Amino acid sequence: MPKTDNQRRTLTVDGVELQLAHPDVFKVHWVGQQELVKQLLAAWLMVDEADLPLHPRLVGKPGVGKTSLAYATAVGMGKEVYLFQATMDTRPEDLIITPVIADNQRIKYVASPLVTAMLRGGVCILDEGNRMGEKCWASLAPLLDVRRYVESIVAGIKIKADPDFRFCATMNEDASTFEIPEYIQSRIQPQIFVDFPEAEEEYRILKDNLPFSGEEVLQYVVDFLQRAHRHGERYTVRDGINVARYALKLMKANGENTLRAYKLSLEMVLGEEAIAYAEPESGSVREV
Numbered sequence: 001m002p003k004t005d006n007q008r009r010t011l012t013v014d015g016v017e018l019q020l021a022h023p024d025v026f027k028v029h030w031v032g033q034q035e036l037v038k039q040l041l042a043a044w045l046m047v048d049e050a051d052l053p054l055h056p057r058l059v060g061k062p063g064v065g066k067t068s069l070a071y072a073t074a075v076g077m078g079k080e081v082y083l084f085q086a087t088m089d090t091r092p093e094d095l096i097i098t099p100v101i102a103d104n105q106r107i108k109y110v111a112s113p114l115v116t117a118m119l120r121g122g123v124c125i126l127d128e129g130n131r132m133g134e135k136c137w138a139s140l141a142p143l144l145d146v147r148r149y150v151e152s153i154v155a156g157i158k159i160k161a162d163p164d165f166r167f168c169a170t171m172n173e174d175a176s177t178f179e180i181p182e183y184i185q186s187r188i189q190p191q192i193f194v195d196f197p198e199a200e201e202e203y204r205i206l207k208d209n210l211p212f213s214g215e216e217v218l219q220y221v222v223d224f225l226q227r228a229h230r231h232g233e234r235y236t237v238r239d240g241i242n243v244a245r246y247a248l249k250l251m252k253a254n255g256e257n258t259l260r261a262y263k264l265s266l267e268m269v270l271g272e273e274a275i276a277y278a279e280p281e282s283g284s285v286r287e288v
Contacts (some may be wrong), residue, residue, distance in 0.1 A: 009022065011118075011119055012130045013157050013159060014157045014158075016050075016109060016155050016156070016157050017109065018097065018109050018111040018115070018155075019108055019109065019110045019114040020111050020116045020120070021082060021110075021111060021113045022157065023081055023082055023113065024071075024083045024113075025081075026067075028068050028075070029068075029072060030065070030069055030072035031197070031201055031204045031208055032198070032200070032201030032204065032205075033069075033197060033201065035068055035202075036192060036194060037069070037072075037073050037076075039056075039190070039192050040058075040069065040073045040168070040192060041077075043055075043190055043192070044056075044077075044166045051164070052146065052148070053166055053167075053227075054190065055144050055168060055187060055188050055190045056169075056188070056189065056190050056191070057129070057168065057169045057170070057171050057189070057192070058168060058169070058171070058192050058194055059170075059171050059192070059193050060168045060173060060193060060194035060195060061171060061172065061173050061174075061196075061234055061236060062172045062236065062238075063237065063238035064158060064194045064195065064197075064233075064236050064237070065194060065197075065205075065237070066170040066171075066194045067083070067125060067127055067170050067210060069194060070125045070170065071083075071125060074122075074123035074125070074166070077120075077123075079123045079164075079166065080117070080120055080121075080122035080123070081117075081122060081123050081125065081189045082113035082116055082117040082122055082123065083124075083127055084112060084113045084114050084124060084125070084127065085127050085128065086126055086127060086129050086131045086132045087128075087132075087254045088131055088133070088178075089133075090131075090133075090136050091135075092135055092138075092139035093152075093153075093154055095112055095114055095115075095136055095139055095140065095150075096111075096112055096114070096139060096150050096151075096159075097109050097110065097111055097115060097151045097152040097155045098110045098112070098154070099154050101134050109152075109155045109187060110212060111213070114126070114150075114167075114189075114272050115159055117165055117166075117167075118143070118159060118160075118161040118162060118165045119159065119162060120162065120174050121162035121163070121165055122163030122165065122166075122193065123165075123166045123167070123168070124165075124166075124167050124168075125168055125169075126167070126168070126169040126170070127167035127169075128170060128171065128172055128177075129170065129171055129180075129188075130172070130177040130178055130179075130180055131177055132178065133179065134178070134181050136228055137180065137184045138181075139151075139178040139183055140184075141184065141187065144167070144187035144188060145187055148160060148161040148165075149161065161273075169188055173245065192265050196225075196236070196237075199222055199226050202222050202225055202226070202237050202240065202267060203218060203219075204208055204220050205241075206237065206240060206241060206244060209241050210244055210245060210248070212248075213244055213248055214248075216258045216273045217244050217247050217248060217251075217258060217261075217262060218244060220247075220258070220259070220262045221240045221243055221244045221262070222240070224240070224243070224266065224274075224277050225237065225239075225240050227277045228274075228277045231277070233277070235270060235274065235277075239270055241267065242269050243266050243269045243270065244262075244263070244265075246265040246268065246269055247261040247262045247264075247265035248261075250264060250265060262278075263275065263278050
């Protein structure tokens, strides 16, 4: 059985000492769309001792809150959460164990956030998983089926997942991604689609992230986002937070009036093309 030193955050597996990652701790609230939380919790649920949790993928446009959904849901379960940011350069050893040279010139084995979550019974969120190549996914194949283990060629050990370990992957709907191999697609199910929030939810998200903002800025940004959504644009509430935040800074630093600061921020954050959706329509700036 693995032995853990909680103070030093090391753990020994089959005689190999691993340096564990630290969990990710930050302030995230999930606002609205509670049906998505229920779908994710259902995927992670075990209905019987013989059952296994599923490994869902959260799919949607960049910035709609996929990672926030997974993080807030996991924290709500009382879990440690470990984020792994996938990229086109991610290697299989990055996902599992990386050897490094310690101060005493000996090799130290560093467990990835994924492996740390496996060993500590936490949740691993593989962020933007469809940016990884097939070799990386192949290294995770045994973890994502009934075997529930990964193998480190570097350290020469096989690592089994704690029964409380949970996994999900977020995936963006854009062109700069790899196709997920078919044998992996069957392992990362169900697909949970995360779409743009409704106007009231976008307002609450903005208010939650910018509690120091005046109402007028928030209303302008919500109006912009909703009009952009209706025209099929990809602007998200993350973009809206950035627009509102910079507008507030312009108002504070330069004494700009609200509407001018909002329009200037919109152009500087999202580009000239966003200005087409800047003008409030009659009656569209509203109390939420």
